[in-house]
Amino acid sequence: MTSSIRTxxxxxxxxxxxxxxxxxxxxxxxxxxxxxxRRGIACLVDRLTLEVRPGEIVGLIGESGSGxxxxxxxxxxxxxxxxxxxxxxxxxxxxxxxxxxxADLRAIRGDRVAMIPQDALRALNPVLPIGEQVGEPQVIHRxxxxxxxxxxxxxxxxxxHLRAPEQRAxxxxxxxxxGMQQRAMIAMGLALEPELLVADEPTTALDAxxxxxxxxxxxxxxxxxxxxxxxxxxxxxIVAELCDRxxxxxxxxxVEQGAVEAVFTRPGHPYTQALLRAxxxxxxxxxxxxxxxxxxxxxxELPRGCRFADRCPHRFERxxxxxxxxxxxxxxxxxxxxxxxxxx
Amino acid sequence: MTDLAAPAGxxxxxxxxxxxxxxxxxxxxxxxxxxxxxxANWIAPYSPYELNVAAMLQGPSAAHWLGTDELGRDVLSRxxxxxxxxxxxxxxxxxxxxxxxxxxxxxxxxxxGMLDMLLMRLMELLFSFPAILLAVxxxxxxxxxxxxxxxAIGIIFIPGFSRLAxxxxxxxxxxxxxxxxxTIGMSDARILGREILPNVVTPxxxxxxxxxxxxxxxxxxxxxxxxxxxxxxxxxxxxxNTGRGFMAQxxxxxxxxxxxxxxxxxxxxxxxxxxxxFFDPHLRD
Numbered sequence: 001m002t003s004s005i006r007t008x009x010x011x012x013x014x015x016x017x018x019x020x021x022x023x024x025x026x027x028x029x030x031x032x033x034x035x036x037x038r039r040g041i042a043c044l045v046d047r048l049t050l051e052v053r054p055g056e057i058v059g060l061i062g063e064s065g066s067g068x069x070x071x072x073x074x075x076x077x078x079x080x081x082x083x084x085x086x087x088x089x090x091x092x093x094x095x096x097x098x099x100x101x102x103a104d105l106r107a108i109r110g111d112r113v114a115m116i117p118q119d120a121l122r123a124l125n126p127v128l129p130i131g132e133q134v135g136e137p138q139v140i141h142r143x144x145x146x147x148x149x150x151x152x153x154x155x156x157x158x159x160x161h162l163r164a165p166e167q168r169a170x171x172x173x174x175x176x177x178x179g180m181q182q183r184a185m186i187a188m189g190l191a192l193e194p195e196l197l198v199a200d201e202p203t204t205a206l207d208a209x210x211x212x213x214x215x216x217x218x219x220x221x222x223x224x225x226x227x228x229x230x231x232x233x234x235x236x237x238i239v240a241e242l243c244d245r246x247x248x249x250x251x252x253x254x255v256e257q258g259a260v261e262a263v264f265t266r267p268g269h270p271y272t273q274a275l276l277r278a279x280x281x282x283x284x285x286x287x288x289x290x291x292x293x294x295x296x297x298x299x300x301e302l303p304r305g306c307r308f309a310d311r312c313p314h315r316f317e318r319x320x321x322x323x324x325x326x327x328x329x330x331x332x333x334x335x336x337x338x339x340x341x342x343x344x
Numbered sequence: 345m346t347d348l349a350a351p352a353g354x355x356x357x358x359x360x361x362x363x364x365x366x367x368x369x370x371x372x373x374x375x376x377x378x379x380x381x382x383x384a385n386w387i388a389p390y391s392p393y394e395l396n397v398a399a400m401l402q403g404p405s406a407a408h409w410l411g412t413d414e415l416g417r418d419v420l421s422r423x424x425x426x427x428x429x430x431x432x433x434x435x436x437x438x439x440x441x442x443x444x445x446x447x448x449x450x451x452x453x454x455x456x457g458m459l460d461m462l463l464m465r466l467m468e469l470l471f472s473f474p475a476i477l478l479a480v481x482x483x484x485x486x487x488x489x490x491x492x493x494x495x496a497i498g499i500i501f502i503p504g505f506s507r508l509a510x511x512x513x514x515x516x517x518x519x520x521x522x523x524x525x526x527t528i529g530m531s532d533a534r535i536l537g538r539e540i541l542p543n544v545v546t547p548x549x550x551x552x553x554x555x556x557x558x559x560x561x562x563x564x565x566x567x568x569x570x571x572x573x574x575x576x577x578x579x580x581x582x583x584x585n586t587g588r589g590f591m592a593q594x595x596x597x598x599x600x601x602x603x604x605x606x607x608x609x610x611x612x613x614x615x616x617x618x619x620x621x622f623f624d625p626h627l628r629d
């Protein structure tokens with residue numbers, strides 16, 4: 001069944017892979033995010049390390065509650081109340097965001113880093129015209145006049161292929177279709193040509209054809225603006241189609257990382273293997289939907305050793321201690337003892 | 345098909361018409377009062393202060409449509425000029441209440457925590473006094489004048505508006521567009537002004553129309569008690585007080601300002617209710 005994904009992955013238009021740049025746009029190192037609640041301290045993200053280089057689209061894939069959204073929010077310095085970065089560092093072009101003041105972070109948000117949200121309609125203010133909202137980053141970060149900002153907004157809306165942008169800019173969010181709303185949000189995110197776009201499941205609320213258009217737009221943005229994109233999703237198909245590299249997150253920790261082709265053709269971690277098996281495709285007529293038995297462990301009571309052990313079909317004695325990231329091939333690693341040299 | 349279109353228990357159509365009819369009636373009444381207030385100098389047949397010893401306590405006649413008072417002044421003219429006082433006081437008082445209450449409510453909800461607790465307890469302290477008693481206390485400490493009456497009535501309105509603003513703000517704060525505003529680097533001040541205020545203003549304006557009616561009543565009550573407009577300045581409240589003494593000989597002295605007050609308050613209430621229904625998305629067709 002992996003073979004069908006493989007064909008899917010290799011079929012996509014292979015983008016010109018950016019040569020390994022000396023400084024990554026986004027570098028997260030050993031990030032640990034905790035939530036102190038009544039039932040104790042929950043570790044939502046555990047020593048997560050990832051890198052997004054300029055012009056690269058990196059997928060962060062995981063199920064609900066795996067910590068992917070917290071990771072995204074931490075990059076913007078917008079973790080909810082009670083949730084904090086306990087350890088590690090987040091660097092945007094070598095500037096650390098973790099110890100930055102609130103005012104400095106605010107200056108970076110919307111300017112150097114932009115977020116594309118999951119549900120565009122709910123992320124747009126219902127009482128303001130689209131043009132004003134798309135142009136607003138200009139006013140906030142560049143001190144431009146409203147008139148100039150609105151003119152720029154029209155340009156930006158044209159840039160995301162919205163028809164009749166002059167007229168559309170004067171309309172309100174509810175007059176837009178779902179795909180148009182998401183285009184407007186992307187236009188707003190691009191307003192100041194940020195180095196990094198963080199897209200948190202931006203296509204989940206859209207139907208399939210519109211989803212494809214939005215993904216095409218994101219690829220185009222990477223090609224024309226050279227922005228780095230951290231793409232958060234639970235959809236393997238999208239990762240295969242869009243991303244250059246992928247990180248698989250499970251219960252707050254990265255369990256596998258590598259180039260998309262490598263991970264999809266030779267998944268090193270049993271969780272990734274199970275995910276690939278569980279993804280229905282057109283090519284494979286599945287008589288039964290495959291699911292991974294069991295549940296993701298609660299961040300309050302993470303198992304000692306491997307987090308996936310309870311659900312893993314290959315569990316053995318070694319899994320009682322936590323595996324490090326072990327190399328599958330060059331640039332491709334998975335957190336599983338099965339990969340230990342000498343095993344099997 | 346038409347009888348199937350409207351779900352049972354939610355009658356529309358016929359009632360929607362009467363709802364807008366009441367809104368229109370409210371608009372007409374309020375419009376009349378406001379016009380009287382604005383153009384009193386041109387509409388009123390006599391000066392409200394002009395004494396006429398020859399025509400004291402006369403009943404309605406061709407010369408004096410609504411009769412004259414105990415000093416021979418034209419009751420119609422005084423009633424029209426009194427509308428000006430009422431509208432002025434109500435306007436300023438509602439303005440004070442709306443502004444103060446909105447700022448307090450939005451700030452309390454947005455920043456939360458201790459500040460929210462403190463502000464809301466303070467509002468409850470104000471709320472715990474009966475309105476008229478609080479007005480009298482405030483007037484006693486501020487001194488008797490029409491300006492102080494405006495301020496006193498405004499202060500009475502602050503707690504109500506602040507609670508409404510706070511509740512509306514809390515609802516807006518749960519919306520994703522506020523989070524999205526943070527992701528583009530908006531400051532707190534900008535979020536308050538651009539994201540929250542425009543989304544909470546509708547219920548506050550509706551409440552303002554209803555508060556207007558109440559402000560007119562409170563002003564009349566204060567003037568009735570001699571704490572508001574001072575004679576010879578005409579006010580529905582002090583005219584009513586005068587009329588009280590002549591109820592047997594000259595009932596129009598009390599009935600005319602009373603009716604004016606009644607129609608004015610009715611108008612603002614209908615307008616407020618109508619606006620609330622108009623802006624309520626559940627009732628809108």
